[in-house]
Amino acid sequence: MNTASVSRRTALKLAAGTAAAVPLLRTAGASAKVDERADVIVLGAGLAGLNAALLLEEQGYKVLVVEGRDRVGGRLYTMDDVPGRPEAGGSGVGTGYARLFDRCKQLNVAFEEHRPRTEGTAANTAIHVDGKTILARDWPSSPHNPFAGDTRKLPPWLAGPLSLLPFNPLPDATSWRDPAFAKHDRSVAEVLAEQGWTPAQIRLAYATNPSYGNSGHDLSAMMWWHIARNAEVMAGDGKVHASVGGNQRMPEAMARAVKGTIHKNQAVIGIRSDADGIEAVCENGSLFCGKALVCTLPATALRLIRIDPALPPKVQTAVDTISYNRVFQVHFVPTRRFWEADGLPPSMWTDTLAGRFMALNYGSDPADVTTFLAFVNGFQADRLDRMPPEAAAVAVLAEVERIRPSAKGALRPIKVWSWQRDPFAGGAYACWQPGHIATQAHAFDEPVGRLFFAGEHTAAVARGMEGAMESGERAALQIIERFQETL
Ligand SMILES: Cc1cc2nc3c(=O)[nH]c(=O)nc-3n(C[C@H](O)[C@H](O)[C@H](O)COP(=O)(O)OP(=O)(O)OC[C@H]3O[C@@H](n4cnc5c(N)ncnc54)[C@H](O)[C@@H]3O)c2cc1C
Known part of the structure; x- marks a missing residue:
């Protein structure tokens, strides 16, 4: 045969x-x-x-x-075995997700507003870079802030994406794949270097906790421009939802x-x-x-x-050859309200193995923290992926305790999850490399x-x-x- x-x-x-x-x-x-x-x-x-x-x-x-x-x-995965049932995968549903809302309405799936899983606001997040912990209000004048001009006023997680926006050549959410715009399918690093950005600025903005890609070099600027245009449609009234x-x-x-x-x-x-x-x-x-x-x-x-x-x-x-974003997660249960002892906000945006260390509140009390999540991307995720899961949790915990000693003995690792190590995912979501959108x-x-x-x-x-x-x-x-x- x-x-x-x-x-x-x-x-x-x-x-x-x-x-x-x-x-x-x-x-x-x-x-x-x-x-x-x-x-x-x-x-x-x-x-x-x-x-x-x-x-x-x-x-x-x-x-x-x-x-x-x-x-x-698949990549919607609610961790029902972790207090507060945090989302390991897709978390925020934009108001403009018409197909999803329509289907869920038909099937009587109820929604509530927002399940928090990102770095939140500057007010509740400390910044930890170059071994120093800096309150968001002190960031614009910090010697560890590498940015120039008005970009210094932005928290580091917004500095990259917002700085690209003024150069967005796309008129709408559909045009990113239009051959007429293929010439813009260039790396983020290339576009920002043309605007005078230094390698250190590009690295902090795009190789530290990157939401897409691993650095400014392996991500097409067109991807962010499409995300921005798409968000104008999908974000609707700006409210973010999740299913009950x-x-x-x-x-x-x-x-x-x-x-x-x-x-x-x-x-x-x-x-x-x-x-x-x-x-x-x-x-x-x-x-x-x-x-x-x-x-x-x-x-x-x-x-x-x-x-x-x-x-x-x-x-x-x-x-x-399509690349996928790296997301490595360690979930912790707090056994003590250590953030009240050191006066820092509970969440931290770090340039360490702890990545974005986020206080999650899935409880009914707004002052509650149900769990902490170390949400680690890019090259730091690569480092954690090379360790056995238990060792990775210990390494992240050691980093958190080094940054803020008040957390010593106050966090119990409860779950480790790597989307790249999951054989049925192999990464979190697609992110396009320079030149790949066009081709x-x-x-x-x-x-x-x-x-x-x-x-x-x-x-x-x-x-x-x-x-x-x-x-x-x-x-x-x-x-x-x-x-x-x-x-
Ligand atoms: C960490 C993270 C955060 C995210 N945040 C958001 C967000 O805030 N908002 C948003 O809109 N989206 C978000 N997403 C993206 C969203 O979750 C995905 O786009 C969506 O769930 C993908 O659905 P899919 O059906 O395309 O793929 P999948 O959900 O991956 O479905 C593919 C299925 O194929 C199965 N499969 C794989 N290999 C095999 C095989 N060999 N044999 C049989 N079956 C196989 C898998 O098990 C899986 O069930 C996030 C994703 C992640 C991982």
């Missing part, structure tokens, strides 16, 4: 146990049994996959979902509404297709067959999968045969959760358009 692809007839034969497994199946150690057939296989039970599944079912398609983890939600009880309640409600089976604990290792059908092969030997397949896996997970026939070079290049951002727009792409990294307009919803909708519409006459 030709190993290049497997046909619907072959799959049927395999189901009946009459044919020997094709080589890919043998390589995978798979059985010859077809576990389920559907019109559409959806890979991944995150927002993109579940939205695609629901939309396709609404149009009468039989759908099955294959999910590698033992839970749905945690954001994972959204995909859980969506999963309950999916009529087809959601096969959990099924790590896909191969996708094969031919003129008659497409199938997903799992590590444990399960085999799922369909007419079309929506792949919502992050590129970091997709690049570990064998695809037969091979993807076109442009698509494979995008799969292999690769369109790579997933069109299906490859029976393989359709979705996932936040494939969104054309929205970002984050709403981007995931948008991408699932696009893939579902493409399938409906392609297969409407044959069903």
Whole structure:
């Protein structure tokens, strides 16, 4: 048998146990049994996959979902086992997330305003750089503030993004992928160096707790410009929301509404297709067959999968090279209100292994701190990823205690989480390198045969959760358009 692809007839034969497994199946150690057939296989039970599944079912398609983890939600992950149920993944839902709100309304998922998980305001965050702890009000005159002019007045986490805004060439949230703007797909470092920024300024603004990329050199300025234009639409009235009880309640409600089976604990290792059908092969030997397949896996997970026939070079290049932001987290329970002893604000923005050390308040008392979260990105996350998880928690704690001795013995590490070490994520979210938007951002727009792409990294307009919803909708519409006459 030709190993290049497997046909619907072959799959049927395999189901009946009459044919020997094709080589890919043998390589995978798979059985010859077809576990389920559907019109559409959806890979991944995150927002993109579940939205695609629901939309396709609404149009009468039989759908099955294959999910590698033992839970749905993907990068929406509410830590139900940590006090206050902090979000490890997506936290803030903008007022303009129309698809997400619409779906959640339909499924009776309630929202509340804001679940805090970022550095907050200058008033409640101390700045710790170059070994010195500085109150936000003292930052503009601090000798450790490397910035010039009005930028000195900004807290360091705003200095980078806000300084780029005056040069934003994009007229709206859709134009970042327009070839007319390709010449602006340059590194943040290049753009800011032209404005007279020094390497030290660029490093503090873009290589210290970076929300995107690791430094000013591996991030396209177009990414921030798109984020800014997108925020004008998505932020709506500026209020940030989250679903009551945690954001994972959204995909859980969506999963309950999916009529087809959601096969959990099924790590896909191969996708094969031919003129008659497409199938997903799992590590444990399960085999799922369909007419079309929506792949919502992050590129970091997709690049570990064998695809037969091979993807076109442009698509494979995008799969292999899209960067993902690093997010390493250590969650701590406070056993004493140590911040009242040293008079510093409870949260800190640091240039150390403690990253952004944030006091989270998920309780009913506004003065409460339910947990602390060390939210660590970029190169510091790389350092923590190279340690065993327990050692990483100890290293972060040692850093916090060094910075503020009043915290000694007052913090109990309760959970460590690395999105890069999670085999089903491989990073937090896509961030585009200089030149990649122009050459690769369109790579997933069109299906490859029976393989359709979705996932936040494939969104054309929205970002984050709403981007995931948008991408699932696009893939579902493409399938409906392609297969409407044959069903
Ligand atoms: C730390 C962090 C903070 C964020 N903050 C925000 C925010 O404030 N606001 C916002 O809007 N967005 C935020 N996001 C982004 C948002 O969470 C994501 O954009 C969105 O959840 C992605 O959905 P998705 O369906 O595209 O991908 P995913 O949720 O990753 O879904 C893909 C699914 O595929 C599964 N999978 C992977 N590999 C395999 C395999 N081999 N076999 C089978 N299944 C597999 C995964 O388990 C997963 O369930 C944040 C994300 C992170 C990580």
